Amino acid sequence: xxxxxxxxxxxxxxxxxxxxxxxxxxxxxxxxxxxxxxxxxxxxxxxxxxxxxxxxxxxxxxxxxxxxxxxxxxxxxxxxxxxxxxxxxxxxxxxxxxxxxxxxxxxxxxxxxxxxxxxxxxxxxxxxxxxxxxxxxxxxxxxxxxxxxxxxxxxxxxxxxxxxxxxxxxxxxxxxxxxxxxxxxxxxxxxxxxxxxxxxxxxxxxxxxxxxxxxxxxxxxxxxxxxxxxxxxxxxxxxxxxxxxxxxxxxxxxxxxxxxxxxxxxxxxxxxxxxxxxxxxxxxxxxxxxxxxxxxxxxxxxxxxxxxxxxxxxxxxxxxxxxxxxxxxxxxxxxxxxxxxxxxxxxxxx
Amino acid sequence: xxxxxxxxxxxxxxxxxxxxxxxxxxxxxxxxxxxxxxxxxxxxxxxxxxxxxxxxxxxxxxxxxxxxxxxxxxxxxxxxxxxxxxxxxxxxxxxxxxxxxxxxxxxxxxxxxxxxxxxxxxxxxxxxxxxxxxxxxxxxxxxxxxxxxxxxxxxxxxxxxxxxxxxxxxxxxxxxxxxxxxxxxxxxxxxxxxxxxxxxxxxxxxxxxxxxxxxxxxxxxxxxxxxxxxxxxxxxxxxxxxxxxxxxxxxxxxxxxxxxxxxxxxxxxxxxxxxxxxxxxxxxxxxxxxxxxxxxxxxxxxxxxxxxxxxxxxxxxxxxxxxxxxxxxxxxxxxxxxxxxxxxxxxxxx
DNA sequence: TTGAAAGCGCTAACAC
DNA sequence: GTGTTAGCGCTTTCAA
Numbered sequence: 048x049x050x051x052x053x054x055x056x057x058x059x060x061x062x063x064x065x066x067x068x069x070x071x072x073x074x075x076x077x078x079x080x081x082x083x084x085x086x087x088x089x090x091x092x093x094x095x096x097x098x099x100x101x102x103x104x105x106x107x108x109x110x111x112x113x114x115x116x117x118x119x120x121x122x123x124x125x126x127x128x129x130x131x132x133x134x135x136x137x138x139x140x141x142x143x144x145x146x147x148x149x150x151x152x153x154x155x156x157x158x159x160x161x162x163x164x165x166x167x168x169x170x171x172x173x174x175x176x177x178x179x180x181x182x183x184x185x186x187x188x189x190x191x192x193x194x195x196x197x198x199x200x201x202x203x204x205x206x207x208x209x210x211x212x213x214x215x216x217x218x219x220x221x222x223x224x225x226x227x228x229x230x231x232x233x234x235x236x237x238x239x240x241x242x243x244x245x246x247x248x249x250x251x252x253x254x255x256x257x258x259x260x261x262x263x264x265x266x267x268x269x270x271x272x273x274x275x276x277x278x279x280x281x282x283x284x285x286x287x288x289x290x291x292x293x294x295x296x297x298x299x300x301x302x303x304x305x306x307x308x309x310x311x312x313x314x315x316x317x318x319x320x321x322x323x324x325x326x327x328x329x330x331x332x333x334x335x336x337x338x339x340x341x342x343x344x345x346x347x348x349x350x351x352x353x354x355x356x357x358x359x360x361x362x363x364x365x366x367x368x369x370x371x372x373x374x375x376x377x378x379x380x381x382x383x384x385x386x387x388x389x390x391x392x393x394x395x396x397x
Numbered sequence: 398x399x400x401x402x403x404x405x406x407x408x409x410x411x412x413x414x415x416x417x418x419x420x421x422x423x424x425x426x427x428x429x430x431x432x433x434x435x436x437x438x439x440x441x442x443x444x445x446x447x448x449x450x451x452x453x454x455x456x457x458x459x460x461x462x463x464x465x466x467x468x469x470x471x472x473x474x475x476x477x478x479x480x481x482x483x484x485x486x487x488x489x490x491x492x493x494x495x496x497x498x499x500x501x502x503x504x505x506x507x508x509x510x511x512x513x514x515x516x517x518x519x520x521x522x523x524x525x526x527x528x529x530x531x532x533x534x535x536x537x538x539x540x541x542x543x544x545x546x547x548x549x550x551x552x553x554x555x556x557x558x559x560x561x562x563x564x565x566x567x568x569x570x571x572x573x574x575x576x577x578x579x580x581x582x583x584x585x586x587x588x589x590x591x592x593x594x595x596x597x598x599x600x601x602x603x604x605x606x607x608x609x610x611x612x613x614x615x616x617x618x619x620x621x622x623x624x625x626x627x628x629x630x631x632x633x634x635x636x637x638x639x640x641x642x643x644x645x646x647x648x649x650x651x652x653x654x655x656x657x658x659x660x661x662x663x664x665x666x667x668x669x670x671x672x673x674x675x676x677x678x679x680x681x682x683x684x685x686x687x688x689x690x691x692x693x694x695x696x697x698x699x700x701x702x703x704x705x706x707x708x709x710x711x712x713x714x715x716x717x718x719x720x721x722x723x724x725x726x727x728x729x730x731x732x733x734x735x736x737x738x739x740x741x742x743x744x745x746x747x
Numbered sequence: 748t749t750g751a752a753a754g755c756g757c758t759a760a761c762a763c
Numbered sequence: 764g765t766g767t768t769a770g771c772g773c774t775t776t777c778a779a
Contacts, residue, residue: 055755055756056757065765066765066766066767067758067767068759068766068767069765069766071758075758078764079764079765080764081764081765084765098508098511098512100515100755100757101452101512101515101516102452102453102455102515102755102757103452103456103755103756103771104757105452105757105771106452106755106758106770106771106772107756107759108757108758108759108770108771109757109758109759120470120479120480121476121477121480126471126476127471129470130471130497134499142496142508142509143496143497144494144496145495145496145497146492146494146495147479147480147483147493149483149487150480158448158492161448162451162492165451166451270676270679303679303681306681329620329653330680331653331656405771405772405773407772407773415750416751417751417772417773418749418750418774418775419748421774422748422749425774428748429748430748430749431749434748449772449773450772450773452771452773453755453771453774455773456754456755456756456771456773457775458754458755458773458774458775459775748779749778749779750777750778752775752777752778753774753775753776754774754776755772755773755774755775756771757770758770758771759768759770759771760767760768760769761766761767761768761769762766762768763764763765763767
């Protein structure tokens with residue numbers, strides 16, 4: 048079918064009456080072309096509708112000024128992060144391509160990373176794979192930056208301080224007088240989830256609160272898992288007065304369950320989330336949560352990647368960005384008169 | 398820096414003791430290779446970790462089995478659609494790359510489309526551009542399918558039946574006895590938004606209801622715009638008893654405003670949305686809305702594109718998929734004793 | 748069934 | 764400052 052619609056650099060050069068290389072230099076803004084010729088060539092290229100062919104560019108060993116991002120795009124957190132990265136990349140005159148990972152797979156098809164390598168100058172991998180697997184696949188073909196891998200990563204990485212963030216959330220609950228604090232975990236294949244869980248256990252020990260396995264319920268960052276986890280907690284004979292959920296989405300799931308049980312947030316149970324997704328400040332109740340520095344993470348990861356692309360050595364740099372507790376409506380001091388023995392009606396998910 | 402880490406086809410061929418072309422034929426599953434050689438070559442390629450270089454493949458005029466999607470990824474609707482497309486593409490043994498459009502720009506950087514053309518076999522463009530602009534940029538270089546362009550599109554397109562969907566939503570409200578029905582519009586640069594608006598005006602005429610310009614408030618599909626639009630409506634001397642919002646997100650914004658004003662949904666005002674995003678069945682109140690056939694749209698658009706890629710002529714095919722009214726909790730029959738003159742407290746958005 | 752040659756569009760390296 | 768050459772990895776001819 049229709050091919051060769053775009054003029055080639057050779058055609059531009061011919062029209063401009065110069066050699067291919069002169070045209071190339073002019074187009075790429077390289078030294079070694081007289082100002083007049085350069086201007087001439089650029090004008091002609093523009094008139095002819097010339098567009099550089101990135102495949103050819105890449106094939107001949109040059110940079111394409113494209114970066115790629117591999118991510119699971121199904122959560123507000125990751126999509127906002129990706130949006131932010133795109134903006135940063137564009138500001139640096141790079142384009143960004145996204146590979147949206149199938150949600151349930153445990154590891155990325157190796158061929159995808161290969162594919163991206165062939166097109167892009169560098170890749171940012173968000174989330175969920177074991178570092179050693181990534182390593183075996185990528186093995187230094189092109190620069191890679193990971194997000195959320197945490198300290199185990201063999202790659203340069205950018206991550207939020209999940210541990211300290213969780214600590215501050217839990218400390219907030221303790222300061223409010225809560226003693227029976229439950230934790231709804233995230234998907235433990237993610238370092239971020241593991242860090243938040245670790246903080247939960249550490250803070251209990253630190254505050255000399257008993258660790259009750261019943262209060263630590265498995266979740267997977269989904270709304271549904273938060274809903275179900277909360278129902279388990281509500282069914283306990285001695286239910287918690289506060290819940291720390293591993294992310295905002297599951298926190299809202301928990302809140303839904305609490306309300307269906309006829310209880311109120313924060314009146315009966317305080318809830319803290321993690322991430323500070325946009326709707327956390329819009330939905331009722333506005334959620335007390337730990338803000339991840341999304342924009343900074345986007346900026347840091349892209350800049351780190353571009354530095355690597357530029358050949359600057361930043362060997363295995365691990366950037367950890369601070370998180371921030373945002374106190375809103377979903378938490379409140381523990382009431383002195385705790386109604387311990389109130390009957391609990393357990394709702395059922397849809 | 399590190400280059401040529403991947404073995405080339407030539408190297409595989411040499412190890413296998415065959416010519417480059419024989420290896421190519423074997424790898425690409427083409428006829429013209431003896432079964433034994435084919436097996437041999439495939440085994441060796443696998444052992445050597447051979448991966449086809451798509452840039453080279455594309456450059457030499459072949460298919461890459463990659464499709465690209467251009468979309469604004471900031472809404473649940475588009476990201477879910479993209480997710481669905483990815484699944485369909487993978488099922489057809491294609492990979493899919495996403496270009497995430499900067500949200501506020503009115504038109505896509507032409508260079509992006511060019512870029513994608515150089516990598517992919519075809520492109521799906523979701524949303525927001527004037528068809529004529531797209532046309533001027535793309536001009537038949539490679540197959541393009543558009544989503545949401547509606548009838549004006551010069552390209553093959555897939556779209557939900559926005560007009561009929563809106564009609565059914567409004568008819569539902571009328572059947573419930575509502576007479577003062579407001580409309581919070583979407584971003585009118587989108588055909589989908591224009592179709593929904595058209596349905597609003599048509600249904601009023603059809604039901605012999607007066608058209609009151611005050612009841613038609615401009616929105617842009619965002620939660621905030623829904624919130625503000627609802628506040629305007631609540632401030633009217635004779636406020637509406639029902640609101641049709643152009644999408645779910647702005648419907649929830651409207652609901653938030655109504656509640657802040659001390660009124661209830663659907664008790665005082667019924668609200669209908671559009672899209673049926675996942676949380677519409679989870680948030681309180683569960684939203685009455687018009688479901689867009691997301692999976693079907695994903696399937697139809699990818700299949701249409703792949704057909705075009707395969708060279709099948711489907712010239713300017715316009716696929717319109719049916720929508721479906723989903724009645725949930727946010728709508729209720731108009732109360733006979735309408736409290737017309739109740740004082741309205743107007744909240745202010747954050 | 749196989750292979751050799753040419754070229755896709757570009758850039759790096761080395762001329763002049 | 765400018766041009767020539769070679770080659771990136773692959774596929775399409777076309778010839779054996």
